[in-house]
Amino acid sequence: MTETASQKAEEFGFHPGDIIQEWLWDDDVDDAIRASIEDLTGEELVDEDYGSSVDGVIIWWRDGDDEDELSDTIVDATGVLDESGPLWVLTPKPGRPGAASSSTVQNAAKTAGMNAATPLTVSPDWNGIRLRAFGKGK
Structure with a gap:
């Protein structure tokens, strides 16, 4: 990939008008x-x-944060996330x-x-990991 997702936010699966x-x-x-992301969504x-x-979620997570806190945050985030919305955990590279x-x-x-x-x-400094519910496709 020649462009990073930060330059091409649609790689996240977000769309214009998404919250x-x-x-x-x-x-x-x-x-x-x-x-x-704000440029792409207009929001x-x-x-x-x-x-x-x-419509989508990004979670900024760093080593040293509690793994249980990340699990809890993922659960909380999926509680407000539209069923088909993308959820990303962003971590330092x-x-x-x-x-x-x-x-x-x-x-x-x-x-x-x-x-x-x-x-x-x-x-240049962050990776993203997309999360999906068990049983969901690509």
């Missing part, structure tokens, strides 16, 4: 990813306190501060009843 909820934001997130990202259903092993994300996803896909490079 995307962002979990575990902190000042280390990649603002280019956030901006590209600002909403936070964990958003009170309605959403290997060698970056806060880099998380893919097995940690896979274990948390499994605990939450989800499958984790192969990581996708979404920016």
Whole structure:
């Protein structure tokens, strides 16, 4: 892939008009990813306190955060996510501060009843892992 998903936000599976909820934001997130999603959808990202259903979710997760917290966050996020909406866990790439092993994300996803896909490079410093409910296709 010659373009990263932050340059080509449709790789996330989001569409114009979608409401995307962002979990575990902190000042280390990649603002280019956030901006590209907002540019594509035409909507600002909403936070964990958003009170309605959403069309997609991104979760920023770093090593050192509690794996059980990630599982709980995934469960909470799927509770407001439209049935067919994409859910992504974004983690720092290997060698970056806060880099998380893919097995940690896979274990948390499994605990939450989800499958984790192969990581996708979404920016120079972040990978994304799409989660799907067990039994769902690609």
